[in-house]
Amino acid sequence: MIQPSSTSLAQQLLSILNRDGDRLHRIDDYLHGRHDDPYMPPQADDEYRLLARRSVSNWMPLLVNTPGQALYVDGYRAGDETGQGSATNLSSPQWEHWQRSRLDARQSAIYKGALTYGHSFTLTERAKGTVLTKGLSALRTAALYEDPANDDTPYAALTVTAWPSGETPGTARMWDAAVEYKVTFKTPADEQSVRVAPVGRHGASECPVTRFAASVDLEGRTVGVVEPMIALQNRINQTIFDLLVAQTYASVKVRTVSGMAPPVRRDPETGEVVYDEQGNPIPLPINHNAKRFLFAEDPDVKFGSLDETPLGGFIDSIDMSIRHLSAVAQVPPHHLLGQIANLSAEALQAAETSLSRMIQEFRTVFGEAWERVFRVAAELEGAGAVDDFKGEIIWRDMEQxxxxxxxxxxxxxxxxxxxxxxxxxxxxxxxxxxxxxxxxxxxxxxxxxxxxxxxxxxxxxxxxxxxxxxxxx
Known part of the structure; x- marks a missing residue:
């Protein structure tokens, strides 16, 4: 492979961020409750738009947090010379690096970033004489692979440290297999404005950025748990909006009367009817509510009522959409609906089988990523575990x-x-x-x-x- 120049690498990485920016920001919006408005008539008034804002029922954080809260690294078993795992202890270099980087608390953000956007990253570097690992956001970071479907080591990676603002250019850090660079740019799409300057060797024999991918296909595409659920989330929001409209305007009986003329305004001195400019009598407002009765002396006056709109169909539709969401997302229905009555222990275990399989898949792919992080950290620290491909991540058993x-x-x-x-x-x-x-x-x-x-x-x-x-x- 012909090694491209550092400027060419920076341009490619920034173009990836520019290309994927709209898609990733849309995913970010849905995670934080900024959803598309449900359908409403073009002439909808402010009251309709208020109901549209209130119809957003954000299920996305639950879809991310449910598997994310079951992912917790509890130890690392290093491989010995015979290939048999040796128990981790407090003095092992891998676990010391983990604790020094405060990854007990920070690991959750890395998993949830990968589950949300499809991938997240970590950077392992020497800072102030100490080797530390920290997480990098998928919204700011991109990496290049020779084979993105199978390689776990990128040949270059870039993370934006500051986006452009006005006349101030954006800044970024970039790493290849040996050197770290400082990058400046006006916009990610403006390749001519990219400037690259070497900072120095980062100390590792390969790029120190590691990808945590929730799911990677053979084309190298990563998919999280949010993007496939956007259509179902929109369907739920639309149904809740229709429910709110029906509940607001048609959920009570409407009383009707025909053949009755409203009272009109009369002159207080003469008692004569007061007319408007068009010659029509000016009606008086009627103070009518549930405590008052209407009566008429004219026998031709007829009273009636219009039935309220049943809301049960809307509620059943919402329940069905949430169950579809549960099936597609592999999250047990009782996690979403809160209905666990009359369920035996065997039924609960069967309901969570699909979730357990998904969590086990995430543990496998994330565990491989952590093993690479430990190898890069060992090389930077000069430890003897640089080629430890027999190590194993120990995950905490989160089953109750x-x-x-x-x-x-x-x-x-x-x-x-x-x-x-x-x-x-x-x-x-x-x-x-x-x-x-x-x-x-x-x-x-x-x-x-x-x-x-x-x-x-x-x-x-x-x-x-x-x-x-x-x-x-």
């Missing part, structure tokens, strides 16, 4: 199970299958890697004390042995 159920199941695994108790520790609900390391140390101390006690008992004769010796004598 009672401690009693877990203890019973783990006890049966130990007794019936002979699995060592130490091998089952990590399956205890909500146990952290720090606790596992502490248990390991306590178990070693306890084992040492037990061995010492056994040795002393064998070396020192007890009362029973002494009594036996005297009886024999």
């Amino acid at each position: 199970r009672s401690l009693a159920q877990a203890a019973d199941a783990l006890g049966k695994l130990k007794e019936q299958l002979g699995i060592p108790a130490k091998g089952l520790w990590k399956r205890v609900p909500n146990v952290t890697q720090t606790e596992l390391d502490e248990w390991d140390d306590l178990a070693d101390d306890e084992d040492s004390v037990r061995q010492l006690t056994t040795a002393l008992n064998r070396a020192t004769p007890g009362p029973e042995r002494e009594l036996g010796a005297e009886t024999a004598a």
